[in-house]
Amino acid sequence: MNVYVFMTDGFETVEALAVIDILRRAQIRTVTVSITGSHHITSSQNITVKADALYEDIDFDKISTDDMLFLPGGAGTANYYKDKALLDLLVKHAENGGWIAAICAAPSVLGRLRILAGKKAVAFPGYEDELLDAQVLRCPTRVVTDGHIITARGMGCAIDLGLEIIRQTKGEAAAREMGRKCQYLDE
Numbered sequence: 098m099n100v101y102v103f104m105t106d107g108f109e110t111v112e113a114l115a116v117i118d119i120l121r122r123a124q125i126r127t128v129t130v131s132i133t134g135s136h137h138i139t140s141s142q143n144i145t146v147k148a149d150a151l152y153e154d155i156d157f158d159k160i161s162t163d164d165m166l167f168l169p170g171g172a173g174t175a176n177y178y179k180d181k182a183l184l185d186l187l188v189k190h191a192e193n194g195g196w197i198a199a200i201c202a203a204p205s206v207l208g209r210l211r212i213l214a215g216k217k218a219v220a221f222p223g224y225e226d227e228l229l230d231a232q233v234l235r236c237p238t239r240v241v242t243d244g245h246i247i248t249a250r251g252m253g254c255a256i257d258l259g260l261e262i263i264r265q266t267k268g269e270a271a272a273r274e275m276g277r278k279c280q281y282l283d284e
Contacts, residue, residue: 098266100127100165100198101155103183104148107173110140111252112200116167119259123275125266130155132180141171157186162195162245165262170201170221170251177206184210191246196265200249200258204228207246216243221251256281 100120102113113129120127131138131148139145166187168177177183184206191197191212199207204220205227207213213231219241225233234241239254240261241247247265249258256279264272276282 098125098163098165099160100125100167100262101157101160102127102129102167102169103132103152103177104129104138104146104169105132105173105176105180106139107141107171107176108138108169109171109173109201109252110142110144112171112249112255112258113140113169114146115255116169116200116259116262119256119275119279120262122279123259123263123267123271125263128155132176132183141173152180152182160190160195162190162193165196165198165266166190167197167262168199168203168206170199170203172202174202174206177203178209187212194245196245196247198247198249198258198262200255201251204248207248213246213248216246217241218243218246218248219250220248 117127129148130150132152136148201221202224205224208228213228218228218231219234240249240257260272260276
């Protein structure tokens with residue numbers, strides 16, 4: 098399994114990097130993918146990171162439904178709409194039953210593409226109306242998985258999202274162990 102993290106200028110730093118960090122600690126192959134045409138992407142908080150790959154360097158026709166596509170949120174969410182290839186990939190992956198995760202404003206992209214239709218979902222407050230045809234869950238729900246779609250509320254839920262991805266791919270015991278190792282869970 099691979100997790101492909103789609104990065105664009107204006108991404109929310111913690112939402113992307115906390116999830117990437119926790120997945121890599123769990124030995125889940127996580128690939129950062131720039132959709133900007135440059136390996137260097139700058140976050141909403143003016144932190145520049147270097148992506149592992151450019152979108153055009155990966156043959157997404159060869160990915161498996163076990164692979165996950167992940168959209169961090171933030172002000173850069175609007176840039177996802179400018180990338181038709183990415184939007185088409187998301188729809189195709191969802192139609193094939195592939196894994197998709199999104200946090201903060203990014204679930205709105207899935208909503209507008211009707212990927213969330215009939216599914217439970219969450220997003221950053223104010224984006225709920227864009228989760229078209231979804232069953233929108235409110236606080237205190239931080240992260241929700243419905244089928245192969247995982248959505249999370251926002252930056253404060255980034256570790257929850259990382260642990261949920263581990264739970265869905267490696268099981269409950271692995272998620273709990275990682276939560277303990279990173280001092281997120283006390284048990």
